[in-house]
Amino acid sequence: MGNLLGSWRFKEPSTVEECDSTWGSDSEGDEPAAAGDDSGVSGSVSPADSERAAGEPGERSPQLTDSPDSVPKMKRSFYAARDLYKYRHSYPNYRKSRQPNEYRNLRFYLNKIPLVPDGIYIEEILTKWRGDYDKLEHNHTYIQWLFPLREQGLNFYAHELTQEEIKEFQSTREAKRRFLAAYSxxxxxxxxxxxxxxxxxxxxxxxxxxxxxxxxxxxxxxRITRILKSLGELGYEAFKAPLVHLFLEESLSHNTLPSMQHSVLEYFVYTIRLPATRRRLLRYARKHYAPPHGFMWGPPPKKRGGGGSTGAGSSGIRAPAPTPEQQRRGEEMSPSAGSRIIVSSHDAVVYQEGAGGGLKGGPSNMAGLEGALMMAGSRGERNEYNDIVSL
Structure with missing residues (x-):
């Protein structure tokens, strides 16, 4: 019996809907979520690194076109949904590090060891790098040390966090002080x-x-996805929502960060562990997203012609069947059934394959990059994109 339990492996979700519990207990009042809902373990969580960016400044991404019938319908990325599901649930299939007692991340934050491979101590970064935007932009080795995770990033010299190290970090005042300074x-x-x-x-x-x-x-x-994840791992879960809300406000309401729209909704929001907090952020986003028919992140439609089919962001709960009068009105006012966004497949790069290549072509091409990173990462392999995008 012990052998059977020891060999049991958590069955990973196979669809976006299975990864997303945001609307599974939908409440307009946004009641506080239960402690065990989407949280994995009490205290801290963990992660991987993948991320899709939106299009070039000045371009209009496909979800921002005016007509619901004018472009192929985008789907939510299964790779993103699965990655963040694992993070929120503390990686159910996580295996302990081979060297769990080294505490390299904590020792780095105590200024006892430098980051590798650059040989730079944390105090030098905090005191001399602030305002040196060229260095912060072009150096790609420090971010994994400043914001450690429980999964390997693209700097293979950085060490993964362990549960034991997380607990020790959270009880060390000096490390926490420097961590907040790094966040600032x-x-x-x-x-x-x-x-x-x-x-x-x-x-x-x-x-x-x-x-x-x-x-x-x-x-x-x-990098921002990594920062948000690391905040949650090291005891600063409450810091995520204010930052994500600011990015939603700037990208959707003020249009000061238009290229970030898709990344905020597909990644940043879903680093947040409490479904009630995600719902509040997504309701804000839905009010300001244009065009409305392009919003893919829920809530699921409750009453819609055709018998209550579920759309993007759906929890999989079937809506009540409409009355004949509601169905007639729905047919007169809503887009055709063929224009709806339906997300039930784990093939997250279907749209990308029809959009053409090039890393600067917009969200569809970055979806392919993100998908390749996630698939290679799940196999523990290095891939051709590692030298292009640094986390």
Whole structure:
């Protein structure tokens, strides 16, 4: 019996709907979610690194076109949904590190060892790199050390976190102080300032210049996903929502970060563990997303012609069948059934395959890059994209 239990492996979800519990207990009142809902373990969670960026500044991505029938319908990325599902659930199939007692991440944050391979100590980064935006942009080895995760990133010299190290980190005041300083450093790089110890954020004085850079340098969206995940692992889960809300506001309401729209909705929101918090953010996004028919992240349609079929972002719960009068009105006012966005497949790059190549072609091409990164990462392999996109 012991052998059977020891060999049991968690069955991974196979569809976007299975990965997303955001709307499974939909409540307009946004009641606090139960402690065990989408949280994995009490205390901390963990992660992987993948991310899709949106199109080039000035371009209109496919979901922003005016007509629901004018372009192929995009689907949510299964690879993104699965990655963030694992993160929120503390990686059910996670295997302990081969060297669980080294605490390399904690020792780095205590200024006892430098990051590898550059040989730089944390205090040098915190005191000398702030405001050196060229260095922060072009150096690709520090981010895995500043924001450690429980899964290997693209700097293979960086060490994965362990549960034991996470607990030790969270109980070490000096490490936590430096971690918040590192978070503030990166926020400044992105044109944002940390306002208080609750994680509230706002535009920094240099926000126009930095937001323009953030629109153009989209590999930073990968970094932001890592930062959000690391916040959750090291005890700062509450810091995520203010930052994600700011990015939603800037990308959707103010159009200052238009290239970030898809990444915020596909990745940043889903690093947040509490479904009620995700629902609040997605309801805000739905109000400001244009065009409305392009919004793929729920809530699921409750009453729609055709017997209550579920759409993108659906929890898989079938809506009540409409009355004849509701069905007649729905047929007169809603788009044709063929224009609906239906997400039930785990093939996240179907749209990308029909869109053409090139890393600068917009969200569809980045979806292919993200998918390749995720598939290679799940096999433990290096791949041809490792030298192109750094996390």
């Amino acid at each position: 450093l990166m926020l400044d790089f992105y044109g944002i300032k940390l306002l208080d110890k609750s994680g509230n954020v706002a535009r920094a004085p240099n926000w126009k210049e930095r937001f323009q850079h953030l629109n153009e340098s989209q590999h930073n969206y990968l």
